Amino acid sequence: MIYVNGDEHQDAATVAALLERLGFGEQARGVAVALDGEVVPRSQWRSAQLLPGTRVEVVGAIQGG
Template sequence: MSLTLVLNGQARTFDALQQTANVEQLVGELGLKGDRVAVEHNGEIVPRSSWTETELKNGDRLEVVHFVGGGL
């Protein structure tokens, strides 16, 4: 089964994620490096230490911000 989430305001279906997926698995599926990402799950910031414990359900709303470095 797939998992449908509202990611950064848009509904997306993730065929590779099961109904028991967690935030860490989502970040991996998005191809992002965990040390450069902040995640909000249903209005609450999820500390990186809780990613594996934070289960996702169909319809959950997530905001994922990826930090990029740069300079002059």
Template sequence: MNVLFNGENVEVSASNLAECLVLLGVSDQHIATAVNGEFVPRSQRHQLQLTEGDRLEVVSPMQGG
């Protein structure tokens, strides 16, 4: 299925957000995730089923000031 990952169209074969993050190579990082503009806690990533055209946003925390 095609999803929009941080502004880029990508093809993934995952059915849920957790699997998708593994395929995209970002699952081992400390990250925040959102699907279609809604924050998704780490504990709910396995439960969130993806559909064609979903918008995934992944951000990493930054230090500094």
């Protein structure tokens, strides 16, 4: 089990695999990811492992400021 934006989700092997399962496109344009509070550069999405219990934040731009 992992946590994505506060909700429980099934395990995924990597950040890239998770984003694909969530329905983000290949490039997931406008999206950034943090694992347990640490920002994961886009270049590491394919290699970044998701251990059980990881807190994943998937964020993007909304209106504000």
